Amino acid sequence: MVSEFIFNNINIDPMRLQIIFSLKSNKNFLPANYQHHISSWIYKCISAGDKEFAGFLHQKGYGERNKHFKFFTFGPLDIRPYHFHKTRGVFELYGNQLSLQVSFFVPEAAELFIKGINVVNEAYFGDKINGIQLGVDELRIVPEPLMLNTMTYKLVSPCCISRPAQEGEKHSQYLSPQDREFVPRLIDNLKIKYGVAQNVLIHIEEEHPDFEPKVRVLTSQPKSKLITIKTLTKHEISVRGWLFECQITAPLDVQSFIWNVGLGEKGSMGFGMVDVKP
Structure with missing residues (x-):
């Protein structure tokens, strides 16, 4: 033990x-x-x-x-x-x-x-x-690093952001950080998650109902990773995420939230964990 x-x-x-x-x-x-x-x-x-x-x-x-x-x-x-x-x-x-x-x-x-x-x-x-x-x-x-209003993060597991299928597409599409929809959808995902955390009163010391984080992708050529979930079963699916560095400006509580929850979708499947760049 x-x-x-x-x-x-x-x-x-x-x-x-x-x-x-x-x-x-x-x-x-x-x-x-x-x-x-x-x-x-x-x-x-x-x-x-x-x-x-x-x-x-x-x-x-x-x-x-x-x-x-x-x-x-x-x-x-x-x-x-x-x-x-x-x-x-x-x-x-x-x-x-x-x-x-x-x-x-x-x-x-x-x-x-x-x-x-x-x-x-x-x-x-x-x-x-x-x-x-x-x-x-x-x-x-x-230990959680010292949080500042502007932080630089490195994705240590792929960040997954998707959009619904459009006309002519069978499935939702996983977006690259180079896609113009990626950052707005990443911000929306962060705001929704943080809003849910506030509503259920999970360790939120300060409320920021109208915060608007600023996100800038710093990596010119993000690395794509395709991960298969539930392999060798009838529920097998493939999820694409990207590894990159980014700079985020947001309130301190939100920065702490990012450190503990990660960025993007499917965090509980091992996507979106970040580390702080010095």
């Missing part, structure tokens, strides 16, 4: 955690599309802390009508050193340790995840063919 994290006397706030894993078997092939497995594991840990809350968060989340948010995200697994087998779509891991950052804006979700991880204490990331069995060795709090 991972050593008890001493949170009993700490006021649980929105927080980012770094989880240190170690391999527990000699199987060391990880599917490239592992995000869904991490998301499922996060819900499993929360469920170990409170099954009813986990069900609410997974099935519904916060919001109303078609605007529901889970208010957590996670980054990519740090699996170095490794070799990527492109033809097989798997990473071959050469080391024994991995790490993962998970960020929660809802204090209750963070607290239940911490409680649950001490119960679950292990993880399997993979499908029926390839996967890795892990044990949880350590949890660390990642």
Whole structure:
């Protein structure tokens, strides 16, 4: 069991955690599309802390009508050193340790995840063919950086922004940061999420009902990443996001919100986590 994290006397706030894993078997092939497995594991840990809350968060989340948010995200697994087998779509891991950052804006979700991880204490990331069995060795709090009204962020997991299908299109379209609709839709997504957070009174110290963030994409050639979710199942879908750097001007509470929730859509599937550029 991972050593008890001493949170009993700490006021649980929105927080980012770094989880240190170690391999527990000699199987060391990880599917490239592992995000869904991490998301499922996060819900499993929360469920170990409170099954009813986990069900609410997974099935519904916060919001109303078609605007529901889970208010957590996670980054990519740090699996170095490794070799990527492109033809097989798997990473071959050469080391024994991995790490993962998970960020929660809802204090209750963070607290239940911490409680649950001490119960679950292990993880399997993979499908029926390839996967890795892990044990949880350590949890660390990642301190929130000093927030300013203007911050420069680097996407550590792809930022996903979509628009509805138009005439002649069968599906909604994932937009590139170079698309003229990308930034306005990114801003709308941020404002809607922040508005929902205010309405449900989730750790919002100050209200900014009319804030208008300014977003500037700094990367001239953003990197596209196509991630397949629920691979090898009838529910398999592919989602495209982009990695880039951007500058955002917004109130301090909103900057903290971005740090804990990420940018764009599908945060709970591992999209949109940011880090701060010095």
